[in-house]
Amino acid sequence: MLDQVEETGPEQEEPEAYTLGKRDVAAILYAVEIDDREKLVELMEPLHAADIADLLEQISAFERARLIRLYDLEFDGEILSELDEAIRDEVIALLTPEVLQEAMRELDSDDVVDILEDLEDAQQATIMGALDEGDRAAVQQAMSYPEYSAGRLMQREVVMAPEHWTVGAAIDHLRKTPEAELPDQFYHIIIVDPRLHPVGNVTLGKLMRSKRETKLTALFEETFKVFSATQVEGDVAYAFNQYHLISAPVVDEDGRLIGVITIDDAMAVLDEEHEEDILRLAGVGESSLSDRVIETTKQRLPWLAVNLATAIAASMVISQFEVALAQIVALAVLMPIVASMGGNAGTQSLTVAVRALATKDLTGSNVWRVIRRECLVGLINGTIFAIVMGIVGIIWFGSPALGGVIAVAMVINMVVAGLAGTGIPIVLERVGVDPALASGAFVTTVTDVVGFFAFLGLAAAVLL
Amino acid sequence: MLDQVEETGPEQEEPEAYTLGKRDVAAILYAVEIDDREKLVELMEPLHAADIADLLEQISAFERARLIRLYDLEFDGEILSELDEAIRDEVIALLTPEVLQEAMRELDSDDVVDILEDLEDAQQATIMGALDEGDRAAVQQAMSYPEYSAGRLMQREVVMAPEHWTVGAAIDHLRKTPEAELPDQFYHIIIVDPRLHPVGNVTLGKLMRSKRETKLTALFEETFKVFSATQVEGDVAYAFNQYHLISAPVVDEDGRLIGVITIDDAMAVLDEEHEEDILRLAGVGESSLSDRVIETTKQRLPWLAVNLATAIAASMVISQFEVALAQIVALAVLMPIVASMGGNAGTQSLTVAVRALATKDLTGSNVWRVIRRECLVGLINGTIFAIVMGIVGIIWFGSPALGGVIAVAMVINMVVAGLAGTGIPIVLERVGVDPALASGAFVTTVTDVVGFFAFLGLAAAVLL
Structure with missing residues (x-):
């Protein structure tokens, strides 16, 4: 044990030690290259499963296959847990049935579920086959809850005590329970009523420091939150962060305790x-x-397609002013500036709004104040840049009228940017669309269209 | 206790219960309006400090002042901890000296430090004056560590035991220690050698379940990380997340234990x-x-100014092709499309790269593979959209040559977007600039300039 600690000691001196160094990776790949299993195992031994997962993610598919084949039975279930979904199925396919079986057996049921839910049916069946009877039932139960729900996130191993117990009874019970029935780590005891409804929790610290005859109910923590199994995991994580929870019980539809979520999951x-x-x-x-390249290409394509549609819409606005553009080339030179400034201001407002919605800081109570603020900010910044651009326009093209046109268009577009940047995510959230996903396209469409229209329209009216 | 639980019970049914409902806010504001202190205290009583902080953030400055004056001595130190920095100094200024003094005394030293570090000198002095002698010394010590360091994040109350102790000795010691000397919550005991260097930690669960004569060194957790007080908090948080730590000791430059960081801080x-x-x-x-509006305006102005410079640079590129633009108005109509698609593709690449750098997934080991992938993705998506735009160009303007020009320009700009979107954040990270902050401006400059130059340049060469 002490050796291990000596190894950990110096690590703190160099923050980079948290991640695999380039040299470590090179040494490991060299061991793989020369098929030196002993050396590989020795090099991998000090690494945390999360680091091994990082390593597997960073090397090429070819190196990954060779490494895993050489590493063989040393492969730990935890590594699968830590692996990025994108290569997890590839790695599972590389494992021999014995290694996979051994790896899955080491894991808690919630980790198995986490791995399982992203796999294809054939691989799911392979893994289910590798589990013990009891684990399989637990995993099937968890998989019956919706994806991204508290039911999937929770671990089923729970430490609980009835509300009439004393500290002494709880400690004796804990000492008698076989290791296997307890979670790997636990920090609270959940107190339940006779119907198994959680009524409070007690930290191990308080339990240990209290007199044996103290009632558990006298030691309840002040902050206590219960989650239902169907609640979405995002809300659970939000509550952990908001209320500084360390662990919280999960209940079924009848309010009965069925599991626990801990802060590391959150x-x-x-x-x-x-x-x-x-x-x-x-x-x-x-x-x-x-x-891989093809997956990445596919992921990005839809958004680019939306952007193309947006850009074409903006171009159609421009094409309405072909006469003006043909007469005054300066309009073509300056028009992207108005659109670009609006787009940027809109992105600023929208990002703030999307984040505030996600953190529940933007609510019915302050929505109008926030919209007004964003429009005002757009007005002030718009005016400042309008003055700058007006001057640039006059100096560059020698036309005060052109300077005036770009200045006014700039102010209009930046106020609109503030309004759209705040209003669009709020409306999307209300109608149940994820504002983070969809707002960008809408907001830039608005700022492009308004930018071009305001600038070219004003120019056509004033300058022609 | 049971009443409190009954109140918590139904809450789980509706996830919205985590945040203050619009009606709760209205009821509280009404109580403030009619100066009904009793009602206000009653309405605020069930709220967690984090919820009260949210409430204060959501209402107007005028309502905030009235509420705080009416709430008076009920004001809790925790609320200050949870408050957004933007209004914390405003709220502190509203508190009477007695309320502030009382509020600060309730807090752990790390929370006081957290509040203090964002305040102006005058307010810092007021708060320091409100502290007890002992707390003041602890806070001053913590403030001597750099901002955003582990030393500021840690709490100084530590539960430790020498390495030669047994489980029984540790438990007896814990039971004898007065409440005030222990942290509010703790989950591990840190084991130290005679020089006070942390050598391992033991969970309370293991401690409680082990025989009294067991040596503490036999119960060490497998994963154990030590942080130095000067380490940046971002690295600490990363390690907590990467290694699933629950708590970790902090040491001074001599490696001596001086505090502990817990997962909720991380x-x-x-x-x-x-x-x-x-x-x-x-x-x-x-x-x-x-x-406030003025602050927001100021925060956003620099980035908009950078964007204006960028946009003007792009316009200068356009102005080089005035002859072509004057002859073929369609160029002005189509040119924003090429720039916009490049900008979007570049933002996609850059966001992935910035995140991968932040999560340490993008390292020396895979940097070239990632750059190659991004360029390939740009090439494939560029080709797809080039075909689409080529066809659009032909149909819209009846010119196959124009369609060809926009198609080629699109492919060029999207490959460049992949290269710039990945390369620029990597280079910025290497030279020590935060890639999240600065990459966007550089990448869109590149895609705008290359987009306009490729499209208009090709058009001038081919079509004139």
Whole structure:
């Protein structure tokens, strides 16, 4: 044990030690190259399963196959848990039935479920076949809850005690329970009433420090939240973050305790949701660095197609002003500036609005104040840049009228950007569409169309 | 206790219960309106400090001032902890010295530090004055560590035991320690050597279930990470998420245990960092829904100014082709499409790259593979949309040559978008600039300039 600790000690000195260094990867790949199993196992031994998963994600498919074949029985179930979905099925296909069986047996039921839900039917069947009778039933039960629900996220191993128990009774019970029936790690005891409804929780710290005759009900934590199995995991993660929960019970439709969710699961969900939001805002959808070219191409295509439609719509607006454009070439030179500024201002407003909706900071109570603020910000920034562009227009093209036109168009487009950037995500959220996914296309359509229309329309009216 | 539980019970039925309903807010504001303190306290009583903070963020500054004055001594320190920085100083200024003093005394030293670090000097002095001697020293010590470091994040109350102790000795020690010297919640005991260097940790669950004579060193958890006080909090949060840590010791430059970081702190940091990344990618920087119009305007202005410079640069490219534009108006109509598609494709690549850098998935080991993939994706999607636009060009303007020009320009710009979208964030990261903050401006400059230049240049060469 002490050796292990000595190894951990120096690690803190260099933050980079959390991730695999380039040299570690090279050494491991060299061991694979020369088929030196002993060396490979030795190099992999100090690595956490999460690091091994990172390693597998970073190397090429060819190297991955060779490494896994050489590593063979050392392959741990935890690695599968940590692996990116994009290559998980590829890795599972590489494992021999014995290795897969052994790997799955080591895992808690919630981890098995997490792996299973992203696989195709054939692979699901293989894994189900590898499980013990009891585990299989537990996994099937969990899989009966909707995807992304608390029921899938929870672990079924629960530490509970009836509400009439004392501290002494709870401790004795805990000491008598066989290791296998307890979760790997637990921090609370959930107290239940006779109908198995959770009524409170007690931290192990309080339990340990209290007199044996103290009633458990006297030690309840102040903050206590119960989740139903069908609740979406995003809401669960939000509540963990909002109320600083460490663990929380999950109940079935009758309110009976059936599992527990811990903060590390919630943290993983929060992390995934954030990732999704960022990628959706950029029109990438579900994506991973391990995806192959064809998958990546397919993921990005829809958003680009939407953008093409948007861009063509904007072009149609431009084509209405061909006469003006033919007479004054400067319009063609300047028009992208108005559209681009509006697009950027709109993206700023929309990102703030999408985030505020996700964190539940933007609610019915402050929606009008926020919209008004965004329009005002657009007005002020629009005016500032209108002045700048007006001057640029005058100096560049020597035409005060042209400068005036671009200035007015800029103000209009940036106020519209603030309005659309805030209003569109709010409306989408109300009608049940994910604002992170869809707002961008709508907002840039609005700012492009309004930008071109305002600038060219004003120019046609004033300058021709 | 049971009443409280009955209140919690039904809450799980409706996920919306996590946030304040519109009706709750209205009822509270009405109580403030009619100056009914009793009613206000009654309505606020069931709310978690995090919910009260949300409430204060959602109402107007005027309502906030009235509410706080009416709420008076009920105001809890936790609320300040949960409040958004944007209005925290405003709220602190509204509290009477007695309320502030009382509020600060209830908080752990790490929470006081968290509040203090964002305040101006005058307010910092007020709060320091409100603290007890001991707390003040602890806070000053913590403030001596750099901002966003593990030293500021950690709590100083630590539960530790020497490595030669048995389970029985540890339990007896825990039971004898006065409540006030222990953290509010703790889940591990940190085991230290005689020089106070942490060597391992033991969960309370294992401690409780083991025989009294068992040595603590026999119960060490497998995963154990130590952080130095100067390490940046982002790396700490990353490690918590990567290795599923629940708590981890923090050491000074001599490796001596000085504090502990728990997963809920790490989760909050992870959440903030994500938020920052999203906002930076959209060119918003630090921002909050509670910011006032002027602050918001100022935050967004720099990015818009950068975008204006970018847009003007693109316009200068366009102005090089005035002759072509004057002869063929269709070029002005179509040119924004090429730029826009490149901009979108570039944003997709760049978002994936920025995220992969943040999650340390994009490393020296796979950087060339990723760049190659992005360029290939650009090539394939570029070709698909080139065909579409070529056909649109022919149908719309009846010119196969024009269709060909836009098609070729599209392919060029989308390959460049893949290259720039991946390459620019990687280079920025290498030279120490936050890629989330700066990549967007560079990438859209490249795609605008290349898009206009390729399209108009080809058109001038082929069509004139």
